[in-house]
Amino acid sequence: MNAMSQTQGLQLLNGNHAVALGVMLARPDVVPLYPITPQTPIFEKLIDLSEKGQLVTELLTPESEHSAMASAIAASATGVRVFTATSSQGLLLMHELLHYAAGARTPIVLFNVNRTPAAPWGFWPDQIDSLSQRDTGWIQLYSETPQESLDSVIQAFRIAEQVKLPVMINHDAFYVSHAMEPVAVPTQDQVDSFLPPYRPEMYLSPETGCSISAPLDQKSWNLSRRQMAQAMAGVGDLVGSVGQDWGRLTGRGYGPIEQYRTEGAELVFVTMGSMCGTVREAVDALRGDGIRAGLLKIRLFRPLPEAALRAALAHVPCAIVLDRNYSPGMGGVLHQELKSALFGMSGPPRLHGLLAGVGGVSVSCATLRKLAAEYLLAAPSPDPVWVE
Amino acid sequence: MNAPKFKASDYKSDIDPIWCPGCGDFHVLMSITKALAELGRAPKDIAVVSGIGCSSRIPAYTNCYGFHGVHGRSLALSAGLKVARPDLTVLVMSGDGDGFSIGGNHFLHACRRNVDMTYVVMDNRVYGMTKGQPSPTTEPDWDSALSPGGTGLSPFHPLVIALASGANFVAREFSGNIKASTRTLVEAVNHPGFSFVEILSPCVTFRPDEKEWKNTVHAAQVPETDDPARAARRIMTDDGMNTGILYRGNRAPYRAQVSDKVGDIAPLEAAFEV
Ligand SMILES: Cc1ncc(C[n+]2csc(CCOP(=O)(O)OP(=O)(O)O)c2C)c(N)n1
Ligand code: SF4
Ligand SMILES: [Mg+2]
Secondary structure (H helix, E strand, O other): OOHHHHOOEEEEEHHHHHHHHHHHHOOOOOEEOOOOOOOHHHHHHHHHHHHEEEEEEOEOOOOOOOHHHHHHHHHHOOOOOOEEEEEEHHHHHHHHHHHHHHHHOOOOEEEEEEEOOOOOOOOOOOOOHHHHHHOOEEEEOOOOOHHHHHHHHHHHHHHHHHHOOEEEEEEOOOOOOOOOOEEOOOOOOHHHHHHHOOOOHHHHHHHOOOOOOOOHHHHHHHHHHOOOHHHHHHHHHHHHHHHHHHHHHHHOOOOOEEEEOOOOOOOOEEOOOOHHHHHHHHHHHHHHOOOOOOEEOOOEEEEEHHHHHHHOOOOEEEEEEEEOOOOOEOOOOHHHHHOOOOOOOOOOOOEEEEOOOOOHOOOOOOOOHHHHHHHHHOOOOOEEOOOO | OOOOOOHHHHOOOOOOOOOOOOOOOOHHHHHHHHHHHHHHHOOHHHHEEEOOOOOOHHHHHEEEEEEEEEOOOOHHHHHHHHHOOOOOOEEEEHHHHHHHHHHHHHHHHHHHHHEEEEEEEOOOOOOOOOOOOOOOOOOOOOEOOOEOOOOOOOOOOOOHHHHHOOEEEEEEEEEEEEEEHHHHHHHHHHHOOOOEEEEEEOOOOOOHHHHHHHHEEEEOOOOOOHHHHHHHHHHOOOOOOOEEEEEEEEOOOOOOOOOOOOOOOHHHHHHHOO
């Protein structure tokens, strides 16, 4: 039997509904949620599944995202599995508690739909909402397709619960959240065999009588960060091994990065999320034109898989980073991260940082082909370039 | 009598609202513009501040200074605006989700602080913009796809909370009754301190049952009072459908300590010169 026929078969699903099915299969105990466009279809589908008895969980609807994350932390601390989802303003409102969740080592899984923050108001795909949570101590994954979003939710629980760090998975507003495609939905048995029930060795209970997050002296606080650093150090490998396990089970393997047609490439696009789909098409077209192009997709953004990135770009003369985000005064966040990851490397690629798709602007295959021709032999650009 | 200086249309922008046909908020917009015309201040002397929601789209549909804030924070924004520019008339527009869920805490403190502004909550007992989730004012047994079997939670009673927290003017109106809403809004703006007006405004898309409101609202039988104890007794037996002014108190409004003067905005105005 091939992997595909072991599944319930293909269903036509948008990205958000695929996430909800992944959540259902992961059997979370508590799910606090507050609605926000374009996350809402996740919320709606979870209510629907719970109403039908397919999802047995405590769906809590607090008065804001701040309260949703607070509830998530406390629920998780009692030793149960917790999921929540949000987008843009909601994620920004959670910010205070994102630090708390990571510091308290609660392995919550959060799905964020990447959307522009106000002001001005907009509902467009842009990754600055989650990228600006980079230093909160959350593991961050970025997904390209509805299928990957479903698969990543299930994997995320295994990763989070093993290292006791929360995981945030992201996909782009509308391009992924609302676009439909055929998705292979694994069976409950498959998922149960992959993701055992959560059994933490430490949790809040009357028997253990421990208290959470009491104020500490400087040394102990410092130690808490060293312990997080230790946990983070193992995440890259863990994301790889969990992704491989998933691959053995379903035929769809994953890692911290993915390389598409990078063999012998003279030019590699580096990006995350839905942009990867367009880049694949551009790469095929460029190869047809005689330009040896490839794609380096970053799936794990925090912790950044630096060694894997350096290895992937070791013999590549030119790399173009496509940032669907903008950090004012600096440029694209991914460009910034890549520069630091490649620092000191012998024979690094000529690195170009292009602000492509900021605010949800559509970047076409034709644009990417033009950019490739323009930057292939150009000197590296220290400053970010806005793509028209 | 002098001819009125302004017409309701002077307060209306040329942007077409993107509310659903039949939405109660259209009527609220009409009442607001009529009330402003009656008050007779120029659009440039009025600030309309909101949070997020269908209701909170209203600033762009007026010709006044508009501030479309973030979800739940319209009152916090407005307090800052009013203390910096006490000369402006400040209208704060919100929805039951914006004002009572995510922004619920600000409501208590705005009543307490008693800054001179008017807070209008367009209450449709649902999160309209995010497509139909129950809000704090939703009836506990409202059964829908997003609240199967009802929430079972006891609803928020905005007028009781406003009164208990120290609001200086407390009223409820129905959007469909434009004349009464206009009257009450004029009174609310003219009254010093923090005025709170709940306007029942049907969401025809996610709460079609609210189309019935036009038959169930009724003018309160008891006259308004300036005695909080009497107002409290009256509101405890309220069926949620009484309209009219409940309470008009005499508490001195918050006074801005430093900036209680008109700022020099000449350089700003020059920058906007075209
Ligand atoms: C921080 C944050 N969370 C969630 C949202 C999504 N959101 C927009 S409007 C809204 C509810 C609005 O309900 P209400 O205030 O009753 O306004 P209505 O649309 O019913 O007029 C929500 C949850 C948001 N914009 N910001
Ligand atoms: S969804 Fe409801 S509140 Fe929003 S515009 Fe439509 S009718 Fe009005
Ligand atoms: Mg509402």
